[in-house]
Amino acid sequence: MTTTTTTDPAYVDPALINPRAVRLVNAFKDFLARMRDEEGLTYQDFSVAADLLQRAQQNTGAPLAMIFGPLYSEVFVDDRDGYTPAAGVDAFTVIHDTPHIGNPGTLPMRPDEPGTPLFASGRVLDGHGRPIQGAKLEIFHAADNGNYSGLYDDGVPKYNLRGHLFTDAEGRYAFTTVTPSSYADPHVTAVDGVAEACAALGRSLYRPAHIHYEVHHPDLITPWAGEIYFKGDPVIPVDFVGGTKAPPSLQADTVLHEDPKDIAAAGLQGPYRTTEFDFVLKTRTSPDTIALKETAA
Structure with a gap:
């Protein structure tokens, strides 16, 4: 005998409904509707952007979520x-699982690694x-050619310009x-189309120079992950992923040393x-908000 089970197609298990997800989806649809009414957004606009991002992902x-980054990461x-x-x-x-480089340490690099120390x-x-x-501190960044x-299978060692270290008793870190x-x-x-899309948005095809860090410690509420940029970099305002991706609070001072005495003292041959x-x-004991001047060391 065959038993047939009939499921009510209109039934949704109330226990599975996530009110926050419902609110977010509805808010997103409301946002798109405002874009349609106030800025003339069309379904074709949406489709063209989605197609470009899909081809970039391929x-x-x-991950597709990362490819969408230029549209939302600044937020x-x-x-x-x-x-x-x-x-x-x-x-x-x-x-992950990069080499331990010590503190102070030196990121692994090729003997002829191009770039200024x-x-x-x-x-x-x-x-x-x-x-x-x-x-x-997990530390990594692109090589001089941006890779x-x-x-990718490009012959570069897996951990080139990647490593980790631990801060000392004064919270200090240092690496070369x-x-x-x-x-x-x-x-x-x-x-196809990426260069034109960047130009249309007033953006460069380039990302400004930066170093990636992840900071992990049991006392942190959440691990920290992000990029540190360099003050004065002309690419920052026209960054490929958006001109506010690198606010002043994420820009480090950098100094070029060209004095022969400084170069000799550093044991180098050039600037x-x-x-x-x-x-x-x-951390778990930190205040919810702080004034930056209060944290000056």
């Missing part, structure tokens, strides 16, 4: 509470301006690397740069 192999960089703002968007260029340092502090000892190691350059991802820019940046991060 060309890079990056989630929020420094209103006074702490160092996180990126708000995961970087698909990250690779860079000595980076700073502190990791809590909301009271106190040092966070033993914080793990990140370990993502090469100065990052602005770059345009060739896998993205090769997609080098130094940069300093202090992370001010919220």
Whole structure:
């Protein structure tokens, strides 16, 4: 005997309904409706953008959510509470289980790694301006040609310009690397229509130079992840992913050293740069908001 089970097609299990998800979807639809009425948004506009992003995803192999980053990533960089703002968007260029480089240390690099040497340092502090000892800093950045190691089969060692260290008793960190350059991802820019879309938005095809960090410590409310940029970089205002992606609170001072005495003292053969940046991060005992001047070390 065959038993037939009939399911009511109008039934939705109330226990599975997520009120927050319902609110967010409705708010997004309301936003699109306002864009339609106030800015003339059409379904064709939406489709063209989605198609371009889909082709970029296919060309890079990056998660689609990351490819959408240029449209929304700026929204989630929020420094209103006074702490160092996180990126708000995961970087698909990250690779975990990197080598321990010591503190001070040197990022792994090829013997002929192109670029100007860079000595980076700073502190990791809590909301009271106190040092966070033993914080793990995952550090990585693109090579001089803009490529990140370990993502493509290009012959570059997997952990090139990638490593991690732990802060000392004063919350300090220090490492040597090469100065990052602005770059345009060739896998993205090769997609038909990307250059025209950037020009239409008043953006460059390039991203400003930056170093990626992740900061982990048991006392942090959440791990910190984001990029630190360099003051005065002319690409920042026309950044591929948006001109407010690198607010002043994420821009580090950098100094070029060209004096022969300084170069000799550093044990180098040519000019080098130094940069300093202090992370001010919220721990379980930190206040909800701070004034930046209160965290000066």
